[in-house]
Amino acid sequence: MVKIGNIELPDFPLLLAPMEDVSDPPFRKLCKMHGADLMYSEFISSEGLIRDAIKSRKKLDIFDYERPVGIQIFGGDEEAMAMSARIVETVEPDLVDINFGCPVKKVVCKGAGAGVLKDIDLMVRLTKAVVSSTHLPVTVKTRLGWDNDSINIDEVAERLQDVGIKALTIHARTRAQMYKGEADWEHISRIKNNPNIEIPIFGNGDVDSPEKALEYKNKYNCDGIMIGRGAIGYPWIFNEIKHFFETGEILPEPTIAERLEAVKNHALWSVEWKGERPGIVEMRQHYSNYFRGIPHFKEFKTKFLQALTLEQIDEVIEETKHFYQENVI
Structure with a gap:
């Protein structure tokens, strides 16, 4: 201790x-x-x-x-x-x-x-x-x-x-x-x-x-x-x-679904704490970090950055999840 x-x-x-x-x-x-x-x-x-x-x-x-x-x-x-x-x-x-x-x-x-x-x-x-x-x-x-x-x-x-x-x-x-x-x-x-x-x-x-x-x-x-x-x-x-x-074991890296869940929670808590507009604006700096090294994320990053409400963020999350489920990386 x-x-x-x-x-x-x-x-x-x-x-x-x-x-x-x-x-x-x-x-x-x-x-x-x-x-x-x-x-x-x-x-x-x-x-x-x-x-x-x-x-x-x-x-x-x-x-x-x-x-x-x-x-x-x-x-x-x-x-x-x-x-x-x-x-x-x-x-x-x-x-x-x-x-x-x-x-x-x-x-x-x-x-x-x-x-x-x-x-x-x-x-x-x-x-x-x-x-x-x-x-x-x-x-x-x-x-x-x-x-x-x-x-x-x-x-x-x-x-x-x-x-x-x-x-x-x-x-x-x-x-x-x-x-x-x-x-x-x-x-x-x-x-x-x-x-x-x-x-x-x-x-x-x-x-x-x-x-x-x-x-x-x-x-x-x-x-x-x-x-x-x-x-x-x-x-x-x-x-x-x-x-x-x-x-002594290395855990597998978080899945796309787990990364998206983190983004969803982070955005929600950010809005709850700061209010919708500032919470969403300040969240924009984080998207790339959650998907560092993940191929084909650029298109979805743009969509995340353009989202203006939690509902729109959720829509991008679902679209991103669907893409990676269909296209196993």
């Missing part, structure tokens, strides 16, 4: 990464159905929460079926981070996570996300401000450092543990790498083997198959794995990994 404060997770839990425009409640529900052990909201601006920005507030929506679930915040001002943690606490998530890893320029330019990697003292102060302002367990997600010449994750891990975080997730890239190149998990292994580190250490970066998950589990000795891009359009990855750990 892995513990984050008073939260009990199974041995070697699988976490769904907080991803902007992806990790919303509809997608989290699918991932929970398919085996995710702990999930996080999309990251939320501390300044946006304090300004009462509608988009930021909407991201606070969590549901009991998701638990345990964390809400992730980011920012570069201690007072704002403390205040936003108190706001987060009112919706009663299971934990608060701080984003010190987002490499996107508009976040970094505000001295938040991975921008804080240049200033460990500030990172410690921001973390302490959050820990001091909430009774919830506080966790952190970060990267190895700003670039290869300034990898500082060893110091970061110890100092953040000292101010009270209950778990640390490390994306095994620098900010300079963005999402390119190969993640270097040797750093994660070194942190995990540091005798001063007592909190759970979760690894993140490049895990996109059961085989790779088992290899990284055995090789790098982390307490669990966080999966981001590997789950986009493929929520089945969590149960596939668990099945492989238990049996």
